Amino acid sequence: MNKITSIIAAAAFSATALSGLAMAQDNPMVGGAEMFADKNIVENAMNSADHTTLVAAVKAADLVETLSGPGPFTVFAPVNAAFEALPAGTVEELLKPENKDQLAKILTCHVVAADAMSDAIGKMIADDGGTHPVPTVGGCTLQAKMDGDMITLTDENGGVATVTIADVDQSNGVIHVIDKVLLPAS
Template sequence: MTFKTIFASAAVAAIATGAFAASHSESGNPMVGGAAMFADKNIVENAVNSADHTTLVAAVQAAGLVETLSGPGPFTVFAPTNAAFGKLAAGTVDTLLLPENKDQLTKILTCHVVAADAMSGAIAGMIADDGGEHDVPTVGGCVLKAKMSGEMITLTDERGRTATVTIADVKQSNGVIHVIDTVLLPTM
């Protein structure tokens, strides 16, 4: 399925969201970016509906990861919001979206993906079992440090940048999304 097809399907789904709001609220999945997130849709199908993740969706498309993140998984995606991308230095996102920077963009994005279906309770349990900090190896080869800050899970990247999970446990047909407030960066 192409990104345009997924995007068109998502647009139809977004229009229909109002009709499905009641059944969605019964599923227990949180709303993200003003949109219902459906557990029977994959990561890409849901992400394209979130008004808070348009930059992430554009980046996934530019990196050629749409097909991968639409696949069977399971995946845990730590999904930075548009505001998170806005914290990067001016011009960084535009530069990363250029075709000649595809490898660097892919590395950054895959450092937000874990090849497992890790709900927040499981992550919190691993943090507790490991004495307050748990190493999270990503598909991109980065190792994130997961900790608890009160009731919130935080992730620290290899550069010392810390992201907080602001919306946890958004179930997908091929894994789970945890919304984060900072872009995590690998060492380059």
């Protein structure tokens, strides 16, 4: 009887380990790094080669502790190229300590206080007739739409970002990688 219990326990442990492995493999790679569903938004972003500017900005804006917290958060995470597309000198200027509040405002306009996977966002867009308002932690309202099978987000200035990698599951929410920095109304 003890041997049977041990076999059942070993099988249950193996099934649990395999399902955990399958879940890790289901999470997309971002910036050449594996994203782990048991790590938080900041821990995973720090491993992405495509998000070094975003991580530096989050640090400069003193948002590391917040985005490492329990959430849930949905973060629309611009890649380095999105920051590079801003006018020359913009990123360097925003990273200065005296511009911390402005930087925090921009960054929190990429954060929603919910765990919204792409299928849920797509359903909200459809339910709202093609455009769904997305209020952010920073007080901005983004407009979510579908462009074919891709989600787009329009900021308050008419800038449009496309979700290029969706549903990167985190322990405290989800990251959707985007190709443009979203800006609050001027």
